[in-house]
Amino acid sequence: MSETRSFVCIGCPIGCPLVLTHEGREVTEVRGNDCDRGAKYARQEFTDPRRSLSTTVAIAGARWPRLPVKVTKQLPKDRIREAATLLHALRVEAPVERGRVLVKDLLGEPGADVVACRGMARRDGG
Helix, strand or coil: CCCEEEEEECCCCCCCEEEEEEECCCEEEEECCCHHHHHHHHHHHHHHHEEEEEEEEEEEECCCCEEEEEEHHHHHHHHHHHHHHHHHCCCCCCCCHHHHHHHHCCCCCCCCCCCEECCCCCCCCC
């Protein structure tokens, strides 16, 4: 028996309303997309929803107490809270250079590295 799910595409600013038809876990059709990105997004969101994560972590010895970071690969949507909790507990020591990998393979996801989005020198100049 066919069922449908509705999504709004986030692949571009248009925000196409998408209707995905499926039988169990098998996608049979995607309608409403103005480009290929819409169909790809709907299939991904239905089979394996993922999200990006950017936040801050505590940094000691720097001018500011928080260091902006991002995860280099999207994570499973249902594990975002777990990832955020781990990053909330992370503490790094200044100096940190922009692009430095602070955590490799977050949550065991290959390639999902936590990297510094900016450099921060030590408060004392070191």
